[in-house]
Each structure stands twice: as structure tokens, then as C-alpha cells.
Amino acid sequence: MAIELCGKPISGRSRYETLIERRCYRSAGHTGKCDEYPFLAHLLQIAPRVAAKVKRDATKTTGAAWKSDDAGPNRIDRWVMLLPDDVLKNEFGINIASMKPQVRAKLRDKAATYEDCMDVAAMLTLNVYEMTNAPIPPPEIRDYLIGRFERFEPNSTRCIVCLDYLDFISFDLAQRGRAHIETAHANPRMHSPSNVGFAHRECNIAQGSSSLSEFYDWMRSILARVDEHQSQFDLVTERTK
Amino acid sequence: MAIELCGKPISGRSRYETLIERRCYRSAGHTGKCDEYPFLAHLLQIAPRVAAKVKRDATKTTGAAWKSDDAGPNRIDRWVMLLPDDVLKNEFGINIASMKPQVRAKLRDKAATYEDCMDVAAMLTLNVYEMTNAPIPPPEIRDYLIGRFERFEPNSTRCIVCLDYLDFISFDLAQRGRAHIETAHANPRMHSPSNVGFAHRECNIAQGSSSLSEFYDWMRSILARVDEHQSQFDLVTERTK
Numbered sequence: 178m179a180i181e182l183c184g185k186p187i188s189g190r191s192r193y194e195t196l197i198e199r200r201c202y203r204s205a206g207h208t209g210k211c212d213e214y215p216f217l218a219h220l221l222q223i224a225p226r227v228a229a230k231v232k233r234d235a236t237k238t239t240g241a242a243w244k245s246d247d248a249g250p251n252r253i254d255r256w257v258m259l260l261p262d263d264v265l266k267n268e269f270g271i272n273i274a275s276m277k278p279q280v281r282a283k284l285r286d287k288a289a290t291y292e293d294c295m296d297v298a299a300m301l302t303l304n305v306y307e308m309t310n311a312p313i314p315p316p317e318i319r320d321y322l323i324g325r326f327e328r329f330e331p332n333s334t335r336c337i338v339c340l341d342y343l344d345f346i347s348f349d350l351a352q353r354g355r356a357h358i359e360t361a362h363a364n365p366r367m368h369s370p371s372n373v374g375f376a377h378r379e380c381n382i383a384q385g386s387s388s389l390s391e392f393y394d395w396m397r398s399i400l401a402r403v404d405e406h407q408s409q410f411d412l413v414t415e416r417t418k
Numbered sequence: 419m420a421i422e423l424c425g426k427p428i429s430g431r432s433r434y435e436t437l438i439e440r441r442c443y444r445s446a447g448h449t450g451k452c453d454e455y456p457f458l459a460h461l462l463q464i465a466p467r468v469a470a471k472v473k474r475d476a477t478k479t480t481g482a483a484w485k486s487d488d489a490g491p492n493r494i495d496r497w498v499m500l501l502p503d504d505v506l507k508n509e510f511g512i513n514i515a516s517m518k519p520q521v522r523a524k525l526r527d528k529a530a531t532y533e534d535c536m537d538v539a540a541m542l543t544l545n546v547y548e549m550t551n552a553p554i555p556p557p558e559i560r561d562y563l564i565g566r567f568e569r570f571e572p573n574s575t576r577c578i579v580c581l582d583y584l585d586f587i588s589f590d591l592a593q594r595g596r597a598h599i600e601t602a603h604a605n606p607r608m609h610s611p612s613n614v615g616f617a618h619r620e621c622n623i624a625q626g627s628s629s630l631s632e633f634y635d636w637m638r639s640i641l642a643r644v645d646e647h648q649s650q651f652d653l654v655t656e657r658t659k
Binding site: 338339340341379382383385393395396397398399400402403406 | 581638644
């Protein structure tokens with residue numbers, strides 16, 4: 178990381194606060210109050226739903242959209258999922274053992290340290306500002322992001338799956354009742370800045386639990402079979418002429 | 419259709435029975451009792467869950483897996499969805515207007531005539547018997563299916579999306595708590611024998627609401643971009659050597 182961060186402890190309000198110590202993510206030696214999400218200050222003002230999404234996707238597990246006994250808890254801090262089963266059960270009332278294996282695996286896959294989540298939040302913020310039609314950040318946020326990620330390229334954010342450019346206004350487009358843009362992972366089991374980005378909802382769904390390279394290989398193998406069958410069909414058509 | 423069917427009316431028990439007249443689908447001039455699903459008789463005995471799936475997928479809409487006011491009705495006869503909004507509301511208590519547009523569209527997309535549903539059921543039965551490791555049908559069912567579809571090719575059923583061969587035992591494999599094989603549509607808005615088949619669950623999810631040709635085009639455009647970026651990356655790497 179190019180700039181040094183303040184890192185002073187900040188008190189939080191979640192029931193899981195005993196697990197981690199929240200930190201100030203402003204630059205070291207800053208003036209004024211400490212702040213955990215200084216990079217989101219501007220988006221919180223002008224696009225609060227986008228800012229909330231960045232925070233939520235970076236730090237929370239996504240659970241099932243519906244409630245049921247075996248669906249597991251919805252939206253809990255990712256670092257909580259690093260705890261062993263018995264601690265989750267005894268201290269937080271989360272009974273991993275009673276969940277279906279696939280729900281359990283999905284929850285555990287979302288586990289990440291507080292530090293990784295905070296790095297992801299900052300990276301997603303950069304990705305937002307680098308979208309087509311994105312708002313222009315105030316100079317201090319722009320410089321902060323450049324300081325942390327050594328880049329700031331307007332109009333460069335692509336869907337990490339289909340590599341098409343993403344437009345900031347897509348955050349407001351609802352499709353099937355959900356946001357058109359989702360947070361996505363090149364490898365769904367790694368929550369770190371280099372592995373996270375935005376994707377179209379359909380692209381994210383199509384990728385499923387595969388890594389991007391697995392997904393591309395899968396597409397190549399399908400298209401090879403499609404093309405082969407097309408040629409066989411052509412051959413048959415040719416023969417019957 | 420190569421063989422003529424009996425076609426005599428059969429009485430049904432559903433609350434929507436006034437809408438359609440169920441028919442006998444045995445061959446014309448058959449002896450013994452009329453039967454709506456003669457082609458499923460054998461599967462009902464040896465693989466009842468597969469037979470039930472064929473019947474259900476051919477004739478019912480799939481609704482949401484969970485219950486909520488706007489999720490719409492779950493599993494109702496596809497031909498019911500051909501009725502206008504006011505008839506659905508007044509005669510069947512289904513209030514289409516109160517559903518979200520996407521739920522409404524999804525339900526209406528599943529609409530199909532009784533005749534199409536019955537043809538799909540017979541075609542899916544043929545597809546089951548043509549899977550690898552499928553049970554061998556009794557001669558009368560084999561001949562009936564050949565009579566209707568002019569083919570019977572063991573080990574020939576492929577996933578309609580990825581074109582890989584499907585194995586009958588996959589019906590018993592559960593993945594993410596659901597069947598590994600799903601009924602799928604080359605064009606999701608047409609429920610007819612030539613447009614329906616089986617697919618892997620992941621393939622069906624990846625295809626989403628696109629037609630197969632749209633889905634293949636989408637994959638090709640993604641891979642073209644992936645390859646292009648890969649080359650650009652190679653170029654940059656080359657330059658910095």
C-alpha cells in the first residue's frame with residue numbers, strides 16, 4: 178500500500194464488536210476526527226444507496242433473500258464466519274451444524290478478515306468512481322484512492338465477468354426486482370481487493386460458484402460442442418442434397 | 419404425429435378442470451381402460467420421482483420456492499395462465515395485477531395449452547429413456563414412443579445447453595438441495611416438444627431467460643473480449659521486457 182493509514186481504534190456498535198477492533202482508515206497524520214470509511218464520505222452524500230451497497234457487500238455475508246430455519250443467518254459480518262462452529266453456537270446463537278451442507282459451505286466461503294473487507298470496500302469505491310457516468314470525487318478522495326491503489330482511470334470499470342464497461346446509472350436500474358450491478362468475485366472463495374469487482378447480475382448468476390477461469394473454460398467447451406454439432410448438421414445436410 | 423391417439427375424454431380432479439377436457443393418450447383403438455399418461459406407466463413403477471417430475475414440469479408452472487404475497491402462485495396448470503387477468507382474479511382468486519411485473523411476465527411466459535403440455539410430457543419421457551443408464555422401457559412403451567416421435571436412440575440424450583450426455587442416475591444426485599437435472603427450454607417462452615429437453619441445473623441457471631442462440635452469442639462475445647484482453651496483456655508484458 179502506497180500511503181500509510183491512521184489505524185487508530187474506533188468504537189463500533191455491532192453485537193460482534195468484541196471480535197474485531199474497528200480502525201480509522203484515514204491517512205496517517207490526518208487532522209480532525211478519525212473515520213472508518215473516509216473514502217465513502219462523498220458517495221454517502223450524493224449516492225447513499227451505492228455507498229451502503231459498497232459497505233454491505235464488502236463486509237457482510239449475503240444470506241438467503243427469504244427466511245427459513247436452514248437458510249442460515251442473513252447479512253452478518255464476514256469475519257464472524259471465521260469463528261469455529263462451537264463459538265458461533267455458544268456465543269452468537271448461530272447453529273452451523275443444523276444448516277444444510279450447501280448453506281454451511283456458502284457461509285464459510287464468505288468468511289474474511291476485517292482488514293480484507295475494509296480493503297475491498299476501498300477498492301469497490303475506486304471501481305464505482307471509475308465507471309462511465311460516475312460522479313467526480315472531491316480531490317481529497319481521489320488522491321486518497323490513488324494513494325492506496327496507485328491508479329485513477331475514469332471510464333475504465335468493466336464487468337469482471339463479461340468485461341463490458343459498466344455505467345454508474347446501472348445502479349439505479351432494477352431488473353427482476355434487484356440491482357442490475359452486483360459485487361462479484363473472480364474466485365468466489367476469496368474476498369480480497371484483487372479478486373473483487375462489479376458484474377452484471379446475469380453475468381454473476383451465470384458464473385455461479387465457479388472461478389472466472391473455470392467459467393471461461395466451461396463456455397469454451399460448450400461452444401466447441403455447439404460448433405461440432407453444427408458442422409455435423411451441415412455434413413448431414415450436405416449429404417442429403 | 420405418426421400414430422393416431424384415442425383422444426376420448428377422461429375426468430380429472432383439479433380445481434381448474436372446467437377449463438380443459440383431459441384426453442386419453444393411448445393409441446387409437448386400444449383395448450382396456452383409457453389413460454392420460456400411458457407412456458409414464460413404467461416409470462411410475464420403477465422411478466416414481468422421475469415420472470412425477472416429467473408430469474409436473476410438462477404441465478405446471480414453477481413458482482417461487484418460497485411463499486410471499488408477490489411471488490405468485492406456485493405450480494399451477496400451465497393452461498390456466500392462458501386466461502385473461504379478470505377471469506384469473508374472479509374465478510380462481512389469482513390477482514395478476516398485484517404481482518411484480520417480473521413475476522407476472524414469468525408466469526405468463528409459462529402459459530401453454532393442455533395439448534402442448536401433453537406432447538411435452540411424452541417427449542420428456544422419450545428423453546429420459548434415451549439417457550445413459552436409463553431403464554429399458556417395456557416394448558409397448560418403446561413402440562408407442564417410436565410411433566409418436568419416430569425415433570428411439572438409447573444413450574443419445576444430451577443437456578440441451580452444454581450438449582454433454584446426460585445420465586439417468588443424475589436424477590438422484592442432489593446439488594444445492596435440488597435435482598441435478600432440470601427441464602429446460604431452447605427458447606424459454608415456448609413450451610412445445612421441439613423446444614423442450616433436459617439440462618444440468620447450472621446450465622439452465624446460466625442460460626437464464628435467454629434463448630439458446632442468444633446465450634451462445636453472449637458467450638462468444640465474452641470470450642472474444644477475454645481473448646482480446648489477454649492479447650493486450652501479452653503486448654504490455656512484451657513491451658516491458
